[in-house]
Amino acid sequence: MRVLLLALRRLAASLPTLFVLLVGLFLLLQLAPGDTVDALVAQIGGGDPTMIEELRRYYGLDVSVAVQLGRYVWRLLQLDLGYSAIYGKPVADVILERLPATLLLMGSALSFAFAAGMALGVLAARRVNRWPDTLISTLGLIFYATPSFWFGLMGIVIFAVKLGWLPAGGFEEIGAGYTGFRRVADIAWHLLLPTLTLALIFLATYLRIMRASMLEVMNLDFVRTAKAKGLSPGRVITAHVLRNALLPMVTLIGLQAGTMLGGSVVVESVFALPGLGRLAYEAVVQRDLNTLLGIVFVSALLVIVINFIVDLLYARLDPRIAT
């Protein structure tokens, strides 16, 4: 109950931010030359002025920016995200269609990056300045410095084109009609490469943060005490160091949740996945304001929710942080 109350309070506090964000973005996008009709005309290779005028009326672009903004805010207050110009259906539907793929990709990449980053970070910290540390840190640097589209494409070239082990792209086998466990396995199969690609860069960050944080905590007084009272090195690490070293990692998750939504544009394009990142990109190119604002709205909500969970986790990890 207390948690629920807290959640509501947090949401209420975020509402003004959300509103400013949406209105700001709406105005910002007015600065981009061309509207959704220009983008449509570009896509279909031309059109005559009467048709263009009519389309502008159809998309509600024949009125002033102020009126458009007014209409948008009014709809938003009624919890209506409007109509998508690209897909010709409600933005809420379009986003709901894409959300599962995005969440799946993001969730698995984040979990993998977090788990592997933590493990490698601990390993590197325990063998600090010896060869395992050097190896892990070098790998981390390479992952961090390499653009993810390159990783993705190389993954495709090696594992799909040359070896034929994994599919080159797509979310699942089209028209195969799998159900139940078979379908889950099929989707997992398709998401393996994209997840790894997306995870590698984040893994590098987690690994470095974990290593640094471990090293820092290992020099604190209470660890020395633990050692002095005769605990085994393994027990010191798991029971005392790890728990305290995890705090910055958890902070990082909260920060990166937002980045991951945007960062997956590249991965989604390379692997032809129907995610939110690609939708957002398309919405910008096609100047589909409603869709773009809708995505920002959903992403912002997602970030708020994740940060809320992060706060709860803090409290669990470190009881001193009262909520």
Add this chain to the structure above:
Amino acid sequence: MRLTRRDALLSTSATLLSTILPRSAFSQESPRRGGILTAHLGSEQRILNPALRASTGVYLITSKIMEALVDLDAEGRPVPILATSWEGTPDGKTVTFKLRDGVTWHDGKPFTAADVQYTAMEMWKKHLNYGTQLQQYLEAVDTPDLHTAVFRYSRPMPLNLLLRALCDLGYIAPRHVFEGTNILENPANTAPIGTGPFKFVQYERGQFIIAERNPNYWRKDFPYLDRIVWRVITDKSAVAAALETGQIQLSSYNGLSLSDLDRLKDDKRFEVSTRGIEANAFNNTLEFNTRRKELSDVRVRRAIAHAIDVDFFIENFLYGQGKPATGPIPSSSPAFYPGGKPPYPFDKKKSEALLDEAGYKRGADGTRFTLKLVPIMNGEDVPLLATYIQQSLAGVGIKVEIVQLDIAGALTTVYRDWNFDLATGWHQYRGDPAVSTTVWYRSGSPKGAPWTNQWGWQSDKIDQLIDQAATEIDPEKRKTLYAEWVKAVNEELPVWMVTERQFFAATSKQLRNHHNTQRWDSSDWHDTWIAAS
């Protein structure tokens, strides 16, 4: 390596077989029924109705589901599809189409002249891009009986223009589905109902579209394929991977990057060719804003054209995919192509001489003047050409600043705000110069209409030629008029057609009867089949 007799024998027989087999194998192969053809879709379309949106991306999907009155054959001649014959009156103001009997819509209703009448008057004339221009003098479509549609025009309409244009702009939509509804919001725009060989099944946004065999198709025993799947892949490198792993069997209209096209050209599994896409030629353009003082002088425009080595650009940037253009009508359009040579061959000395003559001497820093170039991103080659123009013009003392915008931004900047000195993009030729080519030169296009004359340039002589040719009934006279027009616009050069190019398709060699007409990727695929692998 030791060569045994056995090896030698085997290899000779294999060589023999390989020289004899392919030809005989192809001619004797009988079509195999069934199978799924998976094609690449590069960008998702907002609506899937070719009677409302003329665009290759729309045709790629809907031409299998909906049908036009006519289509092109391998030689580029119009052939009957939903129309069985046509006839024009000598004054050119009436065209009568006889329509195919026994055709039904996918929902079971019969196809009649009322569908043609409705589509022509309510969609082509009111909404369809390029259709509204083509049909602007269409007064009415009469339907004396169920299978006759009489098009009445207030001005003469050349029959060869109409037929060629109708291959793209002549798709018929079902009247009973659209009548009385808001046409632009009708659900059939994203779940099309047609008369074609394939029926629409499913559209999963961002992923794929599926169509399946229409068992009641009017061509008996066609089509061969069970299904067609279009996969949405936006990343060009991913398209190549999908082709190589067999996830897709076809990518057309330059869906692959130039370098991948060049690489897969030598891959035995694929045919990389312009065959079957001849009807869609395009040019790289250089557009001049003649409101700018320097560019209002035709000598400067010519000097700029002379300063750019088009052959070098094609060879080194386009992997040889194209040739220098001779004018706005491409050589792939024999009905109108006047022949000739590229009007402004690379000649740096001449270019400098022309600029000096025009009074723009090099300044102390070697620069004559500065121009702003807006690339209109139709394809990956556009920024390449922009950079090449920048470097070439630096060589004759013209400094070029490139303004990077995405396509919607560039269209607004160039065609509505006129905020450019030079622009470069594509001109697409659509079978007849009157469809989408002469608008690049005719004056009077309202401000904001993209890919039209927004250059601040006007010539009475050229306007007159364009109008005359658009209503000339006699095909020979039309061709002569267009030849005269090409000569005149090459002379005046409000726009320079830099290259002449064709789209490339990469197709798996498992496919049979592919690219066997001039606009195959936008045709119905009724006779296409997949050989057993």
